[in-house]
Amino acid sequence: MRGKFIVVESADGGGSTSQAAALANRIVERLDNPRSAILTYEPSGGPVGKLIRKILKGHGKLPSKAMEWLFRADRLEHVQNKILPAINKGEHVVCDRYYPSTLVYQSVRDTMEESKLAMGDLWHDLFHDKGGPAEFLLPDVILYIDVDLEIMAERRAKRGGEPELYETTEYQKKVVDLYQFWWADCNSLENKIKIDGNQPLADVERDCWQAVTGLNWRWE
Numbered sequence: 001m002r003g004k005f006i007v008v009e010s011a012d013g014g015g016s017t018s019q020a021a022a023l024a025n026r027i028v029e030r031l032d033n034p035r036s037a038i039l040t041y042e043p044s045g046g047p048v049g050k051l052i053r054k055i056l057k058g059h060g061k062l063p064s065k066a067m068e069w070l071f072r073a074d075r076l077e078h079v080q081n082k083i084l085p086a087i088n089k090g091e092h093v094v095c096d097r098y099y100p101s102t103l104v105y106q107s108v109r110d111t112m113e114e115s116k117l118a119m120g121d122l123w124h125d126l127f128h129d130k131g132g133p134a135e136f137l138l139p140d141v142i143l144y145i146d147v148d149l150e151i152m153a154e155r156r157a158k159r160g161g162e163p164e165l166y167e168t169t170e171y172q173k174k175v176v177d178l179y180q181f182w183w184a185d186c187n188s189l190e191n192k193i194k195i196d197g198n199q200p201l202a203d204v205e206r207d208c209w210q211a212v213t214g215l216n217w218r219w220e
Contacts, residue, residue: 019145024039038091038092040083042096046077108174112177115181146198
């Protein structure tokens with residue numbers, strides 16, 4: 001049986017990384033099989049993903065269009081070499097970030113109106129141009145963890161260290177606005193479920209689990 005592909009999304013500090021890990025662990029516990037689910041993430045651990053992570057930490061700078069294509073190249077390698085093989089073996093895949101992050105982060109412009117237009121163009125490029133959809137696999141469900149900007153800023157501050165490329169307060173305000181735009185106005189190609197991320201983390205974990213199990217999938 002083909003495995004399920006589950007994506008967890010949030011802005012920086014929204015908790016997608018910890019919630020994706022918790023969700024993968026819950027699936028493993030439910031099925032009592034350590035190979036029943038794998039946790040992965042984007043940028044991936046592949047060669048292009050490692051390059052992206054260096055750039056995000058301030059090692060070099062590229063034009064926004066070049067960054068977009070790096071993320072898309074990383075996704076192609078990630079899907080072909082990790083996600084699809086796992087799903088085809090019947091393993092469930094939980095991924096921290098996926099194409100919604102590309103839509104949001106690579107569409108940020110000076111004004112919200114410019115950002116919305118950029119997202120529309122990128123959406124069309126990803127889903128309608130020749131070869132676009134071949135670079136990735138559509139998730140079975142996307143969980144979007146919605147958190148207030150102030151709470152995310154506090155969480156990022158607690159991490160310490162220098163902020164990464166996209167982690168400035170001004171940029172993150174635009175990111176949050178674009179996530180809301182993606183949620184409300186972009187065509188939905190799969191299930192997407194909003195999770196209240198302002199709750200205690202244990203409650204967010206519970207709601208993520210209930211959202212996925214509420215889809216009545218056959219897990220075994």
